[in-house]
Amino acid sequence: MSTTLTNRWDSLFSNAMDAVTREFDRDFRSTGNGIRNEFRRYGGLAVWEDDGHIHIEMDLPGLHLxxxxxxxxxxxxxxxxxRKLPQHDRKTWYDERYYGAFQRVVVLNDSVDPESIDATLEDGVLYISIAKKAEHQPRRIEVKAGKGSQKRLEQN
Known part of the structure:
Protein backbone atom coordinates (compact mmCIF):
# COMPACT_ATOMS: atom_id res chain seq x y z
CA MET A 1 0.00 0.00 0.00
CA SER A 2 2.84 2.44 0.81
CA THR A 3 4.36 1.81 -2.62
CA THR A 4 1.10 2.88 -4.25
CA LEU A 5 0.90 5.98 -2.06
CA THR A 6 4.52 6.86 -2.86
CA ASN A 7 3.87 6.38 -6.58
CA ARG A 8 0.79 8.59 -6.38
CA TRP A 9 2.73 11.28 -4.48
CA ASP A 10 5.61 11.14 -6.98
CA SER A 11 3.14 11.36 -9.84
CA LEU A 12 1.41 14.36 -8.28
CA PHE A 13 4.71 16.18 -7.71
CA SER A 14 6.01 15.26 -11.15
CA ASN A 15 2.84 16.54 -12.81
CA ALA A 16 3.09 19.82 -10.90
CA MET A 17 6.71 20.30 -11.99
CA ASP A 18 5.79 19.41 -15.57
CA ALA A 19 3.10 22.08 -15.46
CA VAL A 20 5.61 24.68 -14.20
CA THR A 21 8.10 23.69 -16.92
CA ARG A 22 5.41 23.92 -19.59
CA GLU A 23 4.42 27.36 -18.28
CA PHE A 24 8.02 28.59 -18.47
CA ASP A 25 8.37 27.13 -21.96
CA ARG A 26 5.17 28.86 -23.07
CA ASP A 27 6.17 32.22 -21.57
CA PHE A 28 9.77 32.33 -22.78
CA ARG A 29 9.54 30.71 -26.19
CA SER A 30 9.82 33.24 -28.97
CA THR A 31 11.14 31.15 -31.85
CA GLY A 32 9.66 27.76 -31.08
CA ASN A 33 12.97 26.36 -29.77
CA GLY A 34 11.97 26.25 -26.09
CA ILE A 35 13.42 27.78 -22.97
CA ARG A 36 16.74 25.94 -22.94
CA ASN A 37 17.66 27.13 -26.44
CA GLU A 38 16.43 30.65 -25.72
CA PHE A 39 18.74 30.99 -22.72
CA ARG A 40 21.60 29.59 -24.76
CA ARG A 41 21.03 32.32 -27.36
CA TYR A 42 21.88 35.02 -24.88
CA GLY A 43 22.82 35.22 -21.23
CA GLY A 44 20.79 34.54 -18.17
CA LEU A 45 18.93 37.32 -16.42
CA ALA A 46 18.86 38.13 -12.68
CA VAL A 47 16.42 40.65 -11.18
CA TRP A 48 16.34 41.67 -7.52
CA GLU A 49 15.63 44.67 -5.33
CA ASP A 50 16.95 46.41 -2.28
CA ASP A 51 15.34 49.24 -0.31
CA GLY A 52 16.01 51.90 -2.93
CA HIS A 53 16.53 50.20 -6.30
CA ILE A 54 15.55 47.43 -8.70
CA HIS A 55 18.69 45.70 -10.04
CA ILE A 56 19.00 43.71 -13.25
CA GLU A 57 22.02 41.79 -14.49
CA MET A 58 22.27 40.02 -17.82
CA ASP A 59 25.19 37.98 -19.14
CA LEU A 60 26.12 39.18 -22.63
CA PRO A 61 29.56 37.76 -23.38
CA GLY A 62 31.16 38.99 -26.58
CA LEU A 63 28.57 41.70 -27.17
CA HIS A 64 29.84 45.14 -28.12
CA LEU A 65 28.33 48.29 -26.63
CA ARG A 83 25.86 39.47 -31.72
CA LYS A 84 27.37 39.73 -35.17
CA LEU A 85 29.05 36.92 -37.04
CA PRO A 86 32.84 37.37 -37.23
CA GLN A 87 33.89 38.88 -40.55
CA HIS A 88 37.00 36.78 -41.22
CA ASP A 89 37.14 33.63 -43.31
CA ARG A 90 37.15 30.47 -41.27
CA LYS A 91 36.20 26.86 -41.60
CA THR A 92 34.06 26.10 -38.57
CA TRP A 93 34.17 22.63 -37.17
CA TYR A 94 31.84 23.23 -34.28
CA ASP A 95 30.24 26.37 -32.86
CA GLU A 96 27.60 26.57 -30.10
CA ARG A 97 27.63 30.34 -29.95
CA TYR A 98 24.55 32.18 -31.12
CA TYR A 99 24.82 35.00 -33.62
CA GLY A 100 21.96 37.27 -34.45
CA ALA A 101 19.43 39.55 -32.82
CA PHE A 102 17.79 38.99 -29.44
CA GLN A 103 15.46 40.84 -27.10
CA ARG A 104 14.32 40.47 -23.51
CA VAL A 105 11.58 42.32 -21.68
CA VAL A 106 11.46 43.04 -17.96
CA VAL A 107 8.02 44.19 -16.82
CA LEU A 108 8.30 46.85 -14.12
CA ASN A 109 5.57 48.20 -11.89
CA ASP A 110 4.88 51.86 -11.16
CA SER A 111 7.19 51.87 -8.11
CA VAL A 112 10.26 52.72 -10.25
CA ASP A 113 11.41 56.04 -11.64
CA PRO A 114 12.04 55.49 -15.38
CA GLU A 115 14.19 58.63 -15.51
CA SER A 116 16.69 57.06 -13.08
CA ILE A 117 17.78 54.08 -15.18
CA ASP A 118 21.55 53.58 -15.06
CA ALA A 119 23.13 50.89 -17.28
CA THR A 120 26.71 49.68 -17.61
CA LEU A 121 28.23 46.92 -19.75
CA GLU A 122 31.32 45.56 -18.05
CA ASP A 123 33.23 42.32 -18.64
CA GLY A 124 30.35 40.81 -20.62
CA VAL A 125 27.70 41.61 -17.98
CA LEU A 126 25.02 44.27 -18.37
CA TYR A 127 24.28 45.95 -15.04
CA ILE A 128 21.07 47.98 -14.76
CA SER A 129 19.92 49.90 -11.69
CA ILE A 130 16.56 51.67 -11.45
CA ALA A 131 15.69 53.84 -8.45
CA LYS A 132 12.37 53.33 -6.73
CA LYS A 133 10.12 56.35 -6.35
CA ALA A 134 10.39 57.96 -2.92
CA GLU A 135 6.86 56.95 -1.93
CA HIS A 136 7.72 53.29 -2.57
CA GLN A 137 10.92 53.24 -0.52
CA PRO A 138 10.76 52.07 3.07
CA ARG A 139 10.94 54.83 5.63
CA ARG A 140 11.87 54.66 9.26
CA ILE A 141 9.08 55.59 11.67
CA GLU A 142 10.09 57.03 15.02
CA VAL A 143 8.52 55.38 18.02
CA LYS A 144 8.00 57.72 20.99
CA ALA A 145 7.72 56.74 24.62
CA GLY A 146 4.30 57.29 26.18
CA LYS A 147 3.80 59.20 29.45
CA GLY A 148 3.73 56.03 31.54
CA SER A 149 6.97 54.81 29.98
CA GLN A 150 8.67 58.13 30.76
CA LYS A 151 7.74 57.85 34.48
CA ARG A 152 9.18 54.32 34.66
CA LEU A 153 12.42 55.53 33.07
CA GLU A 154 12.74 58.37 35.62
CA GLN A 155 12.16 55.98 38.57
CA ASN A 156 15.02 53.71 37.49
Whole structure:
Protein backbone atom coordinates (compact mmCIF):
# COMPACT_ATOMS: atom_id res chain seq x y z
CA MET A 1 0.00 0.00 0.00
CA SER A 2 2.84 2.44 0.81
CA THR A 3 4.36 1.81 -2.62
CA THR A 4 1.10 2.88 -4.25
CA LEU A 5 0.90 5.98 -2.06
CA THR A 6 4.52 6.86 -2.86
CA ASN A 7 3.87 6.38 -6.58
CA ARG A 8 0.79 8.59 -6.38
CA TRP A 9 2.73 11.28 -4.48
CA ASP A 10 5.61 11.14 -6.98
CA SER A 11 3.14 11.36 -9.84
CA LEU A 12 1.41 14.36 -8.28
CA PHE A 13 4.71 16.18 -7.71
CA SER A 14 6.01 15.26 -11.15
CA ASN A 15 2.84 16.54 -12.81
CA ALA A 16 3.09 19.82 -10.90
CA MET A 17 6.71 20.30 -11.99
CA ASP A 18 5.79 19.41 -15.57
CA ALA A 19 3.10 22.08 -15.46
CA VAL A 20 5.61 24.68 -14.20
CA THR A 21 8.10 23.69 -16.92
CA ARG A 22 5.41 23.92 -19.59
CA GLU A 23 4.42 27.36 -18.28
CA PHE A 24 8.02 28.59 -18.47
CA ASP A 25 8.37 27.13 -21.96
CA ARG A 26 5.17 28.86 -23.07
CA ASP A 27 6.17 32.22 -21.57
CA PHE A 28 9.77 32.33 -22.78
CA ARG A 29 9.54 30.71 -26.19
CA SER A 30 9.82 33.24 -28.97
CA THR A 31 11.14 31.15 -31.85
CA GLY A 32 9.66 27.76 -31.08
CA ASN A 33 12.97 26.36 -29.77
CA GLY A 34 11.97 26.25 -26.09
CA ILE A 35 13.42 27.78 -22.97
CA ARG A 36 16.74 25.94 -22.94
CA ASN A 37 17.66 27.13 -26.44
CA GLU A 38 16.43 30.65 -25.72
CA PHE A 39 18.74 30.99 -22.72
CA ARG A 40 21.60 29.59 -24.76
CA ARG A 41 21.03 32.32 -27.36
CA TYR A 42 21.88 35.02 -24.88
CA GLY A 43 22.82 35.22 -21.23
CA GLY A 44 20.79 34.54 -18.17
CA LEU A 45 18.93 37.32 -16.42
CA ALA A 46 18.86 38.13 -12.68
CA VAL A 47 16.42 40.65 -11.18
CA TRP A 48 16.34 41.67 -7.52
CA GLU A 49 15.63 44.67 -5.33
CA ASP A 50 16.95 46.41 -2.28
CA ASP A 51 15.34 49.24 -0.31
CA GLY A 52 16.01 51.90 -2.93
CA HIS A 53 16.53 50.20 -6.30
CA ILE A 54 15.55 47.43 -8.70
CA HIS A 55 18.69 45.70 -10.04
CA ILE A 56 19.00 43.71 -13.25
CA GLU A 57 22.02 41.79 -14.49
CA MET A 58 22.27 40.02 -17.82
CA ASP A 59 25.19 37.98 -19.14
CA LEU A 60 26.12 39.18 -22.63
CA PRO A 61 29.56 37.76 -23.38
CA GLY A 62 31.16 38.99 -26.58
CA LEU A 63 28.57 41.70 -27.17
CA HIS A 64 29.84 45.14 -28.12
CA LEU A 65 28.33 48.29 -26.63
CA UNK A 66 27.34 49.50 -30.12
CA UNK A 67 25.24 46.34 -30.60
CA UNK A 68 23.10 46.87 -27.48
CA UNK A 69 20.07 49.08 -26.85
CA UNK A 70 17.77 49.66 -23.89
CA UNK A 71 14.39 51.34 -23.99
CA UNK A 72 11.51 51.86 -21.60
CA UNK A 73 8.07 51.46 -23.16
CA UNK A 74 4.80 51.44 -21.18
CA UNK A 75 6.34 50.07 -17.98
CA UNK A 76 8.49 47.52 -19.79
CA UNK A 77 12.27 47.63 -20.01
CA UNK A 78 13.38 46.26 -23.39
CA UNK A 79 16.89 44.89 -23.76
CA UNK A 80 17.76 44.41 -27.42
CA UNK A 81 20.99 43.47 -29.06
CA UNK A 82 22.77 41.62 -31.79
CA ARG A 83 25.86 39.47 -31.72
CA LYS A 84 27.37 39.73 -35.17
CA LEU A 85 29.05 36.92 -37.04
CA PRO A 86 32.84 37.37 -37.23
CA GLN A 87 33.89 38.88 -40.55
CA HIS A 88 37.00 36.78 -41.22
CA ASP A 89 37.14 33.63 -43.31
CA ARG A 90 37.15 30.47 -41.27
CA LYS A 91 36.20 26.86 -41.60
CA THR A 92 34.06 26.10 -38.57
CA TRP A 93 34.17 22.63 -37.17
CA TYR A 94 31.84 23.23 -34.28
CA ASP A 95 30.24 26.37 -32.86
CA GLU A 96 27.60 26.57 -30.10
CA ARG A 97 27.63 30.34 -29.95
CA TYR A 98 24.55 32.18 -31.12
CA TYR A 99 24.82 35.00 -33.62
CA GLY A 100 21.96 37.27 -34.45
CA ALA A 101 19.43 39.55 -32.82
CA PHE A 102 17.79 38.99 -29.44
CA GLN A 103 15.46 40.84 -27.10
CA ARG A 104 14.32 40.47 -23.51
CA VAL A 105 11.58 42.32 -21.68
CA VAL A 106 11.46 43.04 -17.96
CA VAL A 107 8.02 44.19 -16.82
CA LEU A 108 8.30 46.85 -14.12
CA ASN A 109 5.57 48.20 -11.89
CA ASP A 110 4.88 51.86 -11.16
CA SER A 111 7.19 51.87 -8.11
CA VAL A 112 10.26 52.72 -10.25
CA ASP A 113 11.41 56.04 -11.64
CA PRO A 114 12.04 55.49 -15.38
CA GLU A 115 14.19 58.63 -15.51
CA SER A 116 16.69 57.06 -13.08
CA ILE A 117 17.78 54.08 -15.18
CA ASP A 118 21.55 53.58 -15.06
CA ALA A 119 23.13 50.89 -17.28
CA THR A 120 26.71 49.68 -17.61
CA LEU A 121 28.23 46.92 -19.75
CA GLU A 122 31.32 45.56 -18.05
CA ASP A 123 33.23 42.32 -18.64
CA GLY A 124 30.35 40.81 -20.62
CA VAL A 125 27.70 41.61 -17.98
CA LEU A 126 25.02 44.27 -18.37
CA TYR A 127 24.28 45.95 -15.04
CA ILE A 128 21.07 47.98 -14.76
CA SER A 129 19.92 49.90 -11.69
CA ILE A 130 16.56 51.67 -11.45
CA ALA A 131 15.69 53.84 -8.45
CA LYS A 132 12.37 53.33 -6.73
CA LYS A 133 10.12 56.35 -6.35
CA ALA A 134 10.39 57.96 -2.92
CA GLU A 135 6.86 56.95 -1.93
CA HIS A 136 7.72 53.29 -2.57
CA GLN A 137 10.92 53.24 -0.52
CA PRO A 138 10.76 52.07 3.07
CA ARG A 139 10.94 54.83 5.63
CA ARG A 140 11.87 54.66 9.26
CA ILE A 141 9.08 55.59 11.67
CA GLU A 142 10.09 57.03 15.02
CA VAL A 143 8.52 55.38 18.02
CA LYS A 144 8.00 57.72 20.99
CA ALA A 145 7.72 56.74 24.62
CA GLY A 146 4.30 57.29 26.18
CA LYS A 147 3.80 59.20 29.45
CA GLY A 148 3.73 56.03 31.54
CA SER A 149 6.97 54.81 29.98
CA GLN A 150 8.67 58.13 30.76
CA LYS A 151 7.74 57.85 34.48
CA ARG A 152 9.18 54.32 34.66
CA LEU A 153 12.42 55.53 33.07
CA GLU A 154 12.74 58.37 35.62
CA GLN A 155 12.16 55.98 38.57
CA ASN A 156 15.02 53.71 37.49
Missing amino acids: DDLSLSMEKGQLWIRGE
